[in-house]
Amino acid sequence: xxxxxxxxxxxxxxxxxxxxxxxxxxxxxxxxxxxxxxxxxxxxxxxxxxxxxxxxxxxxxxxxxxxxxxxxxxxxxxxxxxxxxxxxxxxxxxxxxxxxxxxxxxxxxxxxxxxxxxxxxxxxxxxxxxxxxxxxxxxxxxxxxxxxxxxxxxxxxxxxxxxxxxxxxxxxxxxxxxxxxxxxxxxxxxxxxxxxxxxxxxxxxx
Amino acid sequence: xxxxxxxxxxxxxxxxxxxxxxxxxxxxxxxxxxxxxxxxxxxxxxxxxxxxxxxxxxxxxxxxxxxxxxxxxxxxxxxxxxxxxxxxxxxxxxxxxxxxxxxxxxxxxxxxxxxxxxxxxxxxxxxxxxxxxxxxxxxxxxxxxxxxxxxxxxxxxxxxxxxxxxxxxxxxxxxxxxxxxxxxxxxxxxxxxxxxxxxxxxxxxxxxxxxxxxxxxx
Numbered sequence: 368x369x370x371x372x373x374x375x376x377x378x379x380x381x382x383x384x385x386x387x388x389x390x391x392x393x394x395x396x397x398x399x400x401x402x403x404x405x406x407x408x409x410x411x412x413x414x415x416x417x418x419x420x421x422x423x424x425x426x427x428x429x430x431x432x433x434x435x436x437x438x439x440x441x442x443x444x445x446x447x448x449x450x451x452x453x454x455x456x457x458x459x460x461x462x463x464x465x466x467x468x469x470x471x472x473x474x475x476x477x478x479x480x481x482x483x484x485x486x487x488x489x490x491x492x493x494x495x496x497x498x499x500x501x502x503x504x505x506x507x508x509x510x511x512x513x514x515x516x517x518x519x520x521x522x523x524x525x526x527x528x529x530x531x532x533x534x535x536x537x538x539x540x541x542x543x544x545x546x547x548x549x550x551x552x553x554x555x556x557x558x559x560x561x562x563x564x565x566x567x568x569x570x571x572x573x
Numbered sequence: 574x575x576x577x578x579x580x581x582x583x584x585x586x587x588x589x590x591x592x593x594x595x596x597x598x599x600x601x602x603x604x605x606x607x608x609x610x611x612x613x614x615x616x617x618x619x620x621x622x623x624x625x626x627x628x629x630x631x632x633x634x635x636x637x638x639x640x641x642x643x644x645x646x647x648x649x650x651x652x653x654x655x656x657x658x659x660x661x662x663x664x665x666x667x668x669x670x671x672x673x674x675x676x677x678x679x680x681x682x683x684x685x686x687x688x689x690x691x692x693x694x695x696x697x698x699x700x701x702x703x704x705x706x707x708x709x710x711x712x713x714x715x716x717x718x719x720x721x722x723x724x725x726x727x728x729x730x731x732x733x734x735x736x737x738x739x740x741x742x743x744x745x746x747x748x749x750x751x752x753x754x755x756x757x758x759x760x761x762x763x764x765x766x767x768x769x770x771x772x773x774x775x776x777x778x779x780x781x782x783x784x785x786x787x788x789x790x791x
Contacts, residue, residue, distance in 0.1 A: 370782070371777065371780055371781070371782055372780070372781050372782070449718070450717075450722075451718065451720070451721055451722040452722070453722060453723070471747075480773075485693060485772060485773065498684065510655070510657055510775035510776070510777070511777065512657070512773040512774050512775050512777065513657060513773060513775075514656075514657040514658070514659060514772060514773055515659075515772055515773075544772070544773040552639050555747075563722070563723055564693060564722055564752070564772075565688075565693065565720040565721055565723075565752040566720045566752075567718035567720050567721070567722075568718070569577075569718065569719060569720065570781070571752070571780055571781055572720055572752075572774075572779050572780060572781065572782070573577050573578045573779050573781055
């Protein structure tokens with residue numbers, strides 16, 4: 368199998384100025400973190416209880432509510448990154464540990480393709496542990512590139528094709544149409560996202 | 574670096590059975606084609622009255638209403654083409670004859686250059702053309718990337734760089750990158766096509782597998 372490009376570290380793109388990083392951190396801190404999916408619907412990434420099987424065990428995935436950073440970020444992103452975005456937000460990994468269906472900390476998100484975008488620029492601004500990983504998967508007998516909001520329910524049907532530890536405060540471009548998951552999250556993971564319906568950099572698309 | 578692709582002829586994909594083609598044609602021909610944007614019932618591709626500047630002249634763009642085919646096409650597409658689609662539909666090209674900018678069928682033959690509003694790629698299967706020499710063109714706007722966000726409309730088109738044009742065959746699947754500015758040109762009458770609208774490229778025909786190199790911005 369020819370392995371596609373799943374991500375690219377975009378270290379040539381300028382770092383976010385400190386005041387923007389602080390604004391994103393304050394945005395997350397000002398939100399009440401939901402303990403169950405029905406307590407709160409964030410603007411950009413609605414959350415729901417998702418379960419999947421890993422090594423035969425059923426786990427509840429971590430949630431990743433994403434809150435808008437528009438319009439504070441618009442001009443800076445337009446001037447320094449791209450004008451071709453469709454959303455700008457900040458996401459924070461959480462556990463639904465007050466849900467009656469909680470299965471214990473799984474340390475990872477669901478295995479999914481994204482619902483609202485095809486690509487995303489990630490910019491990690493806070494993490495509890497430095498070995499958090501984004502892993503890319505292919506489902507047996509399926510295309511690598513999947514339609515939106517595809518969720519794999521059993522990891523045994525998947526093959527790991529690539530992974531990246533996103534460096535702090537560095538833009539990383541992710542193909543979110545490939546099944547992926549955030550793994551080994553032992554606490555905080557706060558990430559600024561620039562969401563895209565196209566690939567303005569020509570990284571993934573010829 | 575792999576060169577940019579605007580379209581790929583997918584002639585290895587199976588032809589649509591005649592009974593489904595007939596259903597799609599019936600669906601188009603059963604519709605009353607609107608004379609103005611305001612009389613159109615919104616379906617997959619809303620009609621707007623769009624006037625754009627070409628060679629310094631304001632021209633009325635042709636429109637491309639598209640109607641859903643999911644109710645009858647889903648199973649066949651899932652089994653024979655892909656399960657990763659977003660919309661299935663059939664479209665035809667029309668000119669809004671009620672517009673004050675309408676001149677004639679012979680002169681209003683082009684669409685405004687645009688990126689698509691509801692999809693990133695489409696598998697198109699032409700069923701009927703009013704004239705054989707209809708073509709599809711791709712463009713890049715100077716100072717902007719090749720791949721653009723959704724629903725970019727080039728109201729002023731004289732500054733665009735034309736990247737290429739192609740006449741597509743009928744009864745053959747063609748995959749188009751609709752994130753690149755494009756339009757249908759020289760359409761003098763009908764242009765009926767089945768569309769499989771996609772937000773991903775399940776075939777990987779447009780996707781890079783070689784090491785990345787920066788794409789120049791013109």
